[in-house]
Amino acid sequence: MAHVSDLIAEDIELYLKTHENKSLLRFITCGSVDDGKSTLIGRLLYESKMLFEDQLTQLEADSKKVGTQAGDLDFALLVDGLTAEREQGITIDVAYRFFSTDKRKFIVADTPGHEQYTRNMITGASTADVAIILIDARKGVLTQTRRHSYLVSLIGIRHVVLAINKLDMVGYSEEVFNRIDHDYRVFAKKIGLQNIAAIPMSALKGDNITELSRNTPWYSGDTLMSYLENVQVEDAAEQSGVFRMPVQWVNRPNLDFRGYSGMVVRGSVKPGDAICVLPSGRESHVARIVTQEGDLETAISGQSITLTLTDEIDISRGDVLATTDSPPGVANQFEATVVWMTDEAMLPGRPYLMKIGTKTVTANVSTVKHKVNVNTLEQVAATRLELNEIGVCNLSTDQLIAFDPYSEDRDTGGFIMIDRLTNNTVGAGMLHSALRQSRDNSQWQNIDVNKQAHAAIKGQKPFIIWFTGLSGSGKSTIAILLERKLYSLGKHTYLLDGDAIRHGLNKDLGFTDADRIENVRRTAEVAKLMVDAGQIVLVSMISPFSAEREMARELVAQGEFFEVFVDVPIQAAEERDPKGLYKKARSGELKDFTGLDSPYEAPENPEVRIDTTTQTPEQAVEHIINYLLGIGVLG
Structure with a gap:
């Protein structure tokens, strides 16, 4: 007598074999809040018999809790699994669901309708073949409908179902359906959406979901399920035959094997094919296509493989392997x-x-x-x-x-x-x-007198000391005294002061966030050039944003950038107010003043922290010198 577990295993194997040869369609549902996306997906799961008995029992119980009429089911509860979603009545995350019919397998992404969560909609749409745009028949085409449709067009989805939902709320009006269909197609034409199938429906009641509804005798097109089962989608990239494989991993288990692993995202490849590696442009031929199941004669789009090549060439993660006759x-x-x-x-x-x-x-x-x-x-x-x-x-x-x-x-x-x-x-x-100026118009020149040569003749290690802090913190005072000290030690220095730079190099910049970013970027690039010339560069500027200070650090080599945070409470800086700037800002004469109506992001891990409420400028300089001596850059 067969064991129960053996029977279950046989059922699972039979189920998998039944479905493994079916095509897979990925689709997304999107629209405005309360258009019925979750209800629609729940209805599809229910109608495709993809619910277990315990799920159905729980659905019936949950439907009663939320006040659904006796005998009706709230299908949205199948998808809105997060407590926060049920409490707020909106979908706040992308919910992926799998279901299958006799003809096809499906993966559906239920994406948020609320404008705040548009980013989640993009996530769901990025791999979809079809988009179902839901419209509440009572409301018509809304701003969020247009936004989602525009994003669908941008992302490259070419097949759209216009699901005009909740027709039961407008008496199954053909006139309402036709008006919304017309309004949407006028907009869709402007953004290049052409393959549109408009379907009148009620996800709650089941109209035109799996069977044509008696409530819409004026409609004779596809049901939603029929459309999804039969729509033919073509991947232009796959059909083109042009091979692309981004390298995810250089596979080197031993000295006798070097392979390059990744997923074929476009076209196909076979042993003997000539390929090139981008961006380097080096060329070789495919030797083997290696997988866990053994070598392949051909690999196609969607397969994860490891390629070995006939030549030893430098390839790293992020490089792209491509056909030589049509490279990216x-x-x-x-x-x-x-x-x-x-x-x-x-x-x-x-x-x-x-x-x-x-x-x-x-x-x-x-x-x-x-x-x-x-x-x-x-x-x-x-x-x-x-x-x-x-x-x-x-x-x-x-x-x-x-x-x-x-x-x-x-x-x-x-x-x-x-x-x-x-x-x-x-x-x-x-x-x-x-862009036309990209890549080849600007080339680095090989220079014999390089940074090392400049530094050697000056007898020093070049680096940047970057002072940051609020206006009135004492940055410039300390920087001036530090430069004097370094000069007395025989060092070649230059001070880039924020105020001085704004009178020359950056005099065209204001004090918006964008201008502040550009102010730091230009100054950092100048400081980098001075380091290349062998100088010790002192930069004194508020530089309020962490991202730009980190950008400045990354322009030079490790160990060539030292951040000095002149840390003082804004109350103390305002009491000093040596330039009268805080007073002007308080009176409204100065806008976007750092620390008051424009943010300052304090460094979390500066190399040196100075508190000018407890340290004199001279003590601050001694502190910085001791730090530089301690790490060996002033030797």
């Missing part, structure tokens, strides 16, 4: 569309981490060319991007990267931006093209 572009300056996804505004010049494929680089937005009004599609002048805003920008990266335009390949053309301090994702983007 290589650049370090780009035009891109950026969707900003955090409360703190995106500021030009501020350094962020940029992750594209398996490569992470430092990047900044050099220019915001314009932002887009999602209602009118008007291009609006802008200098920054706020939460949920979409803009076309020029980007610069600190190293060359391989890329394809996003319109050709999502994997090698899409990127995210990450805050360097918090590691939070703050933006997502799509690369359009390289």
Whole structure:
């Protein structure tokens, strides 16, 4: 007699075999708050018989708790699994669900409708083939409908279901359906969405979900399930046959094997194929395609593999392996569309981490060319991007990267931006093209008289001492005294004072956050050049933002940047007020004054911390000198 566990195992194996050859469709539901997204997905799970008995029992019990009419089920409860979602009545995260029918497998992403969580919608849409845009028949096309549709178009989803929901609330009116359908198509045409299937429905009542409803005799098109089972989606990148594989890992288990692991994101590859490595441009041929199940004759898009090559060439994580006859572009300056996804505004010049494929680089937005009004599609002048805003920008990266335009390949053309301090994702983007000045127009020259030669003739180690602190903290006083001391020790120095720089190099800059960032960036670049000339550079400026001070640190080698935080309470700085700036700021004569109406981000781990309420400037200088002697840079 067969054991129960053996029978269960047989059932599982039969189930897996039944489903393994079905095609997979990924789709997303999006729309405004309370349009019925979670209810729709719950209904699909219910109708596709994907609920276990205990889930159905729990659903019935939960439906009674929330006051659903006797016999009815609140299908949204199947998806809104977070307590916070149930309490607030809104979906606040992306919920992924799997279900299957006789014809197809599905992965659906239920994304938030609230404007505050647009960033989560982008996450869900990034891998989707189809978007279901829900519209409440009582409300029609809303701003959030347009925003989500615009994002769907940007991300490259070409198949849209216009789910005009809650028709039961308007008497199943054909006139209401046709009006909303017309209004939406007028907007969709402007953003390039063409493959639109409009379906009248009630997710709550089940109208036109799996069967055509008697309540809409005027509609004879597909049901939602029929559409999802039969829609044909084509991946342009996969169909092109052009091979792309970002390297995720250099696989070196022993001295006799070196392979390059990653997922084929585009096209196919087989042993003997000529490939190139980008951004270096080196070429080789594929020797083997290695997997855990054994070597393959061919690898196609979606497969994770390890390639070995016929030549020993330098390849690192983040490089892209590609076909030699149609390689990706290589650049370090780009035009891109950026969707900003955090409360703190995106500021030009501020350094962020940029992750594209398996490569992470430092990047900044050099220019915001314009932002887009999602209602009118008007291009609006802008200098920054706020939460949920979409803009076309020029980007610069600190190293060359391989890329394809996003319109050709999502994997090698899409990127995210990450805050360097918090590691939070703050933006997502799509690369359009390289800028003309990118890559080849500016080349580093080999210079015989280099930093080491300049330092040797001066008999010193070059470095930067960066003073930061509030206005009136005593930065400049200490910096002047320190330079005198270093001069008396025979050191070659130069002081870059914030006020002096604003009278010359940075006289075109104001005091907005963007201008402050640019002020620090220019000063840091000058300081770096002086370090290359063998100088000891003292920089004294408020430099209020941690990200820009960290950027300045990374411009020079490790051990060549020392942050001195002149730490004084704002009350003490205001009492001193040597330039009368606090008084002017309090009276309204000065706007965006650091410490009052503009933030100051204090260093968390400076090399030296000075408290001028307890130390004299002379004692501060002695403290700094002792630190520099202690680490051996003044020897």
